[in-house]
Ligand code: SF4
Ligand code: SF4
Ligand code: SF4
C-alpha cells in the first residue's frame with residue numbers, strides 16, 4: 099500500500115483523538131517513576147517527550163534528551179504483553195449454594211485496544227503470541243477476546259539501546275509490512291520520527307482501516323523520498339546495534355550443548371529470580387492456582403504468569419525435574435533460541451534486549467549464545 | 482528480646498466463652514514463644530475476615546485476643562516465636578502433642594528471628610552485662626526455629642506474616658486443600674504487579690532475588706529495595722547476590738548486616754554472612770573481620 103504522508107508533531111493529539119473517537123483504549127509508552135512503561139495514553143503529553151533511556155546489562159536509566167522527540171528511547175520496561183496476556187486473571191469462579199454448585203466463566207469484555215508507538219520487536223512478539231496462543235486448534239479464549247480488533251500504530255526505531263539486537267534477529271528496527279506466518283498486514287499505521295532538518299513523522303499506511311483513521315486528521319501527502327528518509331532512520335539504528343545472535347547456527351549449537359560446561363558457569367551467576375522471563379515479550383508460561391474463601395462457598399481458579407526459572411515450574415510428584423539452576427537456564431535459552439523453532443517454526447526471541455537490561459546481574463543472552471557456540475565448535479573440532 | 486513466661490493450656494473457662502451445644506468447628510490455638518507479638522497482631526488485623534474466621538473456627542486459645550481458654554487437643558495450632566529457653570523446648574513438644582496441624586508463623590518461628598543474632602555471640606558474656614542477677618536467667622545460647630525441635634506442617638514466612646497469606650492458610654486448612662503459598666522469589670510478585678525493578682532502574686540494592694515471595698513485593702512497590710524479611714527463596718543464590726550487592730557499592734560489613742536481620746538464622750542467609758566474614762578475615766591475614 100503506497101500511501102505515505104507527513105504528520106507534524108503537533109498532529110499527534112489529533113491522531114490519538116481519532117483513535118479514542120473510534121472507541122479504542124489507547125495504550126503506549128509513558129514515563130512512570132524511574133522508567134518508561136506501557137500505559138494508557140490520553141493525549142500526546144502522556145508520551146515520554148524529550149525523554150531517552152540508557153540501557154546496559156543489568157542497568158537502565160532515564161535521561162533527558164536535548165530535543166523534543168516523542169519516541170527517542172529504545173523499548174519500555176515492559177512490552178505490551180500484559181495488555182493481552184495479563185499477569186494474573188480469574189479463569190472461572192465457582193459458588194456453592196444450598197447443595198448446588200455453579201460455575202461462572204470469566205470472559206474479558208475489554209475495550210478494543212489501539213497500540214500506539216509499539217516497537218518492531220514488540221510487534222513481532224505480539225505476532226508470536228498470536229501464533230502460540232490464538233492460531234492453534236486449542237486457542238486461549240481470553241487472549242483472543244482481548245486481541246480482537248486491535249488497531250496498531252507501530253513506530254520504527256531510531257534510537258536502539260546497547261542491549262538491542264533486533265537487527266540480527268530480523269525483527270527490526272523497521273517492522274516488516276506483513277506478518278511472515280499469516281501474510282496479514284503487520285500494522286495499520288507506521289510512524290517514523292525524523293528529527294532533522296525539522297521534527298516530523300513519516301506516516302505509512304498499512305491497511306484500509308489505517309487509511310480511514312489517517313484521513314481523520316491533518317497530514318500532507320508525501321512520496322517515495324519520505325519513505326526513503328524513514329528507511330534511512332531505521333538503517334542507521336540497525337548500524338548502531340552491537341549485540342547479535344547467529345540465527346543460522348544457534349538452533350544446532352543449543353542442540354549440541356546439552357552437556358556444555360557453560361551451564362555451570364552461568365548458573366553460578368544466575369539468581370533464579372525469573373526477571374528475564376517475566377520481562378520477555380514472548381514468554382507465555384503460566385500456572386494455575388486455586389483458592390477458596392474460609393467457608394468454602396466460593397472458589398476461584400487463577401491463571402498466573404510462571405517462569406521456567408522457578409523450582410515449582412517443573413515440579414511433578416516427587417520433586418522438581420529441574421532442581422538446579424543450570425537446568426533452568428538451559429531450558430530457558432534452549433527454548434527461546436532452539437526448541438521454539440521445532441515447536442512453532444520460528445524463533446522465540448525478538449532481540450528486544452529486556453532480559454539483558456532487566457537481569458539484576460546482567461546475564462546476557464547474546465553472550466551466552468556466543469560462548470555456547472564457541473564451546474560447541476571447540477568440542478566439535480576436538481572430537 | 483522477650484524471654485516469655487511459660488503458659489499452660491488451662492481447662493475450659495465458661496465465663497468468657499459461652500458454651501455451644503455441639504460445636505463442630507475445628508479448634509484453633511495460637512501460641513507464643515520468643516517474639517514481638519506482631520504476627521499474632523496480624524491475625525487481629527484481618528478485620529474484614531475476622532468474623533468469618535470466628536464463624537468457621539473455634540478460637541480456643543489465643544491469649545493476645547481473649548482470656549477464654551478451651552482445653553486441647555486442637556485441630557490447628559499457629560505458633561509464633563523462636564525457641565530460646567529450656568522451658569520453650571519442653572513446651573513446644575507439649576503443644577505438638579496436642580495439635581493436629583501445626584503452622585509456624587513469622588520469621589522468629591521459621592528462622593529464629595532477630596534474636597538469632599545471639600547465635601554469633603557469647604550468651605554468657607552479654608547475660609552478665611545486661612542482667613543484674615544473671616544467675617536467675619535460664620536461657621539457651623542459640624535461638625532456633627520451631628522446626629528444629631518438632632515436626633511442622635506448614636511455615637508462613639515474614640516479619641510480620643502477610644495477612645492475605647494467613648487467611649489463605651486458614652481457608653486451605655478448613656477446606657482440606659493445598660495453600661497457595663509460593664516459594665519463588667520476590668521478583669515474581671514484583672513483576673506480576675508491574676513494578677519497575679528498583680536496583681536495575683536506580684542502583685538501589687534489593688534482596689528480592691534471594692528472598693521468598695509472599696509480601697506482594699511491598700518494599701519495591703514503594704521504590705525501596707527488599708530487605709529480605711521473608712527469608713530465602715527456594716533457589717537462593719546468595720553468592721551471586723553478594724557479588725551484585727558489592728557491585729552496587731555495599732561493603733562486606735554492610736552486606737553481612739543485611740543478611741543478618743529477621744532471618745539471620747535461615748541457613749542460606751547465615752551461610753552467606755559467614756562466608757563474607759570468612760573472606761574478610763582471610764584478606765585481613767587471618768585477623769579480625771574488618
Ligand atoms: S529472550 Fe530476551 S531479547 Fe529475546 S525477546 Fe525475550 S527478553 Fe527480548
Ligand atoms: S523460556 Fe521458559 S518461561 Fe519462557 S516460554 Fe519457554 S519455558 Fe516458558
Ligand atoms: S538470567 Fe538474570 S534475570 Fe534470569 S533468572 Fe538468572 S539472574 Fe534472574
Ligand code: SF4
Pocket residue numbers: 371373458667668669671672676677678679680681687688689690698701706707
Ligand atoms: S525490585 Fe527487587 S524484588 Fe523487584 S524485580 Fe527488582 S530485584 Fe526483584
